[in-house]
Amino acid sequence: AIERxxxxxxxxxxxxxxIGKIYDRFESAGLKIVASRMAHLSQNEAEQxxxxxxxxxxxxxxxxxxxxxxxxxxxxQGEGAIAKNRDLMGATDPKKAEKxxxxxxxxxxxxxxxxxxxxxxxxxxVEVAFFFPGMNVFNR
Ligand code: CMP
Numbered sequence: 001a002i003e004r005x006x007x008x009x010x011x012x013x014x015x016x017x018x019i020g021k022i023y024d025r026f027e028s029a030g031l032k033i034v035a036s037r038m039a040h041l042s043q044n045e046a047e048q049x050x051x052x053x054x055x056x057x058x059x060x061x062x063x064x065x066x067x068x069x070x071x072x073x074x075x076x077q078g079e080g081a082i083a084k085n086r087d088l089m090g091a092t093d094p095k096k097a098e099k100x101x102x103x104x105x106x107x108x109x110x111x112x113x114x115x116x117x118x119x120x121x122x123x124x125x126v127e128v129a130f131f132f133p134g135m136n137v138f139n140r
Contacts, residue, residue, distance in 0.1 A: 003081040004034065005118045006127035011069035012112035014038075019072050022102055022115065025088050026076055035132050036074040041067050049130055052123075058111070065111045073131050082124055085117040 009022055026033060041049070046066040053059050076085055090101025093110045097103040107114035118124035128135060 002077065002079055003121065003124065004075050004077045004128055005082045005085050005124045006116075006131065007074045007076050007085060007118075008116040009072040009074075010112070010114055010116060011065065011071055012108060013106050013114040014070050014072055016106065018106050018114075022106070025102055026074075026085070029078075029084055029088055031076040031078040031081055031084060031088075034075050034077045035135055036072065037131070038070050038072050039131075040070045043067055049127070061111055075128050075132060075135065082118055082121060086119065089115050089117050 007026070009019055013019070013022060023033065043063060046063045047054070050059065050062055050066070053062065056062075078084065088102055090097030090103040092103075092113060094103040094107035094113055097107070102115050103113050118127050
């Protein structure tokens with residue numbers, strides 16, 4: 001099915017000047033960028049966005065990292081977009097990510113791991129609406 005997924009290029013990858021290289025991975029895989037904006041998240045926004053992780057030990061570091069610089073936020077659309085984007089990203093921990101994935105090629109640590117991508121249709125809908133509230137998602 002044609003899906004939409006929320007993607008974030010994190011502060012480490014923005015600082016490395018690889019937004020275009022990462023966009024090329026999306027486009028070369030057949031994912032279309034149907035919305036995008038750059039933002040420097042507030043602490044409140046980062047805490048809300050990652051609310052599901054609020055009781056995890058890494059929550060504070062995650063939030064502090066995500067507000068350490070600007071991020072590039074986009075909605076990717078295409079056939080099986082959610083899984084396709086996760087394949088392109090590779091494992092959360094770049095040390096475990098397969099060669100040729102975004103995290104293997106551009107990320108340094110599990111916190112500074114270059115990109116975020118929604119993990120399921122339910123979270124994709126919530127995450128897209130969080131950053132692009134004007135964008136209705138009717139994908140079924
Ligand atoms: P992301 O896909 O953005 O979702 C939550 C983030 O928390 C994850 O990528 C990692 O950057 C970060 N994180 C740090 N430690 C862990 C961990 N032990 N397990 C999962 N995510 C972690």
